[in-house]
Amino acid sequence: MVGEIMNRRQALFLSAVLAVALGIAAVAYALDEPPSGADAEKVSVVATFYPLGYMAENIGGDFVSVKTLIPFGVEPHSWQPSVSDMVSLSSADVIVLNGAGLESWIESDLFSSLNLSGKVVVNTTDGLPLLPASDHGEEEHHHDGEYDPHTWISPYMAGLQAEQIFDALVAYDPGHADYYTARWETLKIRLDAIDLRYQQELANKTRSDVIVSHEAFGYLSERYGFEQHGVVGMSAEQQPSIEQIRSLVDMMVDKNITVLYVDPAYSDAYIVRLNDELERQTGREVMILELYLGLGPVDGKDYLEQMESNLESLKAGLVG
Numbered sequence: 099m100v101g102e103i104m105n106r107r108q109a110l111f112l113s114a115v116l117a118v119a120l121g122i123a124a125v126a127y128a129l130d131e132p133p134s135g136a137d138a139e140k141v142s143v144v145a146t147f148y149p150l151g152y153m154a155e156n157i158g159g160d161f162v163s164v165k166t167l168i169p170f171g172v173e174p175h176s177w178q179p180s181v182s183d184m185v186s187l188s189s190a191d192v193i194v195l196n197g198a199g200l201e202s203w204i205e206s207d208l209f210s211s212l213n214l215s216g217k218v219v220v221n222t223t224d225g226l227p228l229l230p231a232s233d234h235g236e237e238e239h240h241h242d243g244e245y246d247p248h249t250w251i252s253p254y255m256a257g258l259q260a261e262q263i264f265d266a267l268v269a270y271d272p273g274h275a276d277y278y279t280a281r282w283e284t285l286k287i288r289l290d291a292i293d294l295r296y297q298q299e300l301a302n303k304t305r306s307d308v309i310v311s312h313e314a315f316g317y318l319s320e321r322y323g324f325e326q327h328g329v330v331g332m333s334a335e336q337q338p339s340i341e342q343i344r345s346l347v348d349m350m351v352d353k354n355i356t357v358l359y360v361d362p363a364y365s366d367a368y369i370v371r372l373n374d375e376l377e378r379q380t381g382r383e384v385m386i387l388e389l390y391l392g393l394g395p396v397d398g399k400d401y402l403e404q405m406e407s408n409l410e411s412l413k414a415g416l417v418g
C-alpha cells in the first residue's frame with residue numbers, strides 16, 4: 099500500500115512539474131518561430147514501445163511522426179516515464195498503448211494527470227481475447243495485472259492490435275483514410291502470412307515444450323499448440339531455485355528437449371547454467387537459440403523479421 103501512496107505522490111509531483119514544463123514550453127513556443135516544414139502538419143503519435151511504434155509508422159507513413167517512449171531493448175515491465183516523457187505524451191495527438199497491464203504506470207496514476215481532450219488514446223488490446231497471467235504459485239512477479247501482457251509477440255494478436263492503430267489514425271485524420279487503408283492492408287497481408295506460416299510449419303511438430311528465459315510466449319504457445327516453461331518466470335529479476343533447475347533438467351530428459359531459448363534483452367546466465375547441468379548429468383548438450391521479444395531492432399532485424407526468425411527457431415526445437 100505504501101507503493102500506491104508513493105505512486106500517487108509521484109503522480110502529483112509529476113503533474114506539478116509537467117504544468118511548469120508546459121508553461122515554459124508555451125512561452126518558448128510563443129517566442130520561437132512557428133515550426134516549419136511538413137512535421138508540423140503530421141499527426142503526432144506517441145507509442146509506449148517499439149512494436150507499437152513500428153506498426154504506427156507502417157500504417158501512418160508520410161502523415162505521422164512517431165515517437166517511442168521506452169528505449170529500444172528495454173523490458174517494459176518496470177520502466178517508469180521521466181518528466182520529458184510526460185511532456186511528449188501531453189503534446190501527442192494519438193497515444194498508443196499495449197494495455198493488458200503492460201504499462202501500469204500510464205493506466206493508473208499518470209494518465210489522470212494528463213489533459214486528454216482532443217487526443218485519441220488507443221489501448222490496442224482493448225476487447226482482444228487476452229490470456230490470464232500465468233500462475234507461478236509462490237513466485238511473486240511484477241506483472242501486476244490479471245492478464246498476460248505479451249500480446250505483440252504473436253503475429254495474430256499483433257494484427258488485431260495494428261488494426262486498432264489503423265482505426266485510430268483514420269478517426270483522428272479522416273482526410274488521409276485512403277492512404278492509411280492501403281498501408282494497413284499491406285501490413286495485414288504480411289502479418290496474416292506470418293500467422294499462416296506458423297500454423298502450417300508447426301502443424302507437424304514432434305515435441306510440444308519449450309524452455310525460455312522469460313515467459314513471454316504465451317500467445318504463441320496457445321495459438322500454435324505448445325507449452326512454454328520459463329527459467330526465471332515472468333519477471334527479469336527472479337532467480338531460479340535449485341529445485342526449479344532440477345525439475346527443468348528432468349523435463350528436458352523426459353521430453354527430449356534439444357533447444358533452449360534466450361532473448362537479447364535478458365541475461366542468458368540461467369539458460370547456460372541449465373545447459374551445463376544437463377550436460378553434467380546426462381552428457382547431452384543442447385542448442386541455444388534466440389526467441390526475440392520484439393523490444394527494438396536487434397541483430398539487424400526489425401519487428402516483423404524477428405517474428406519470422408522466431409518461427410525458424412521454434413521449428414528447430416519443435417519439429418523433427
Ligand SMILES: [Zn+2]
Nearest residue numbers: 175248312314
Ligand atoms: Zn515480458
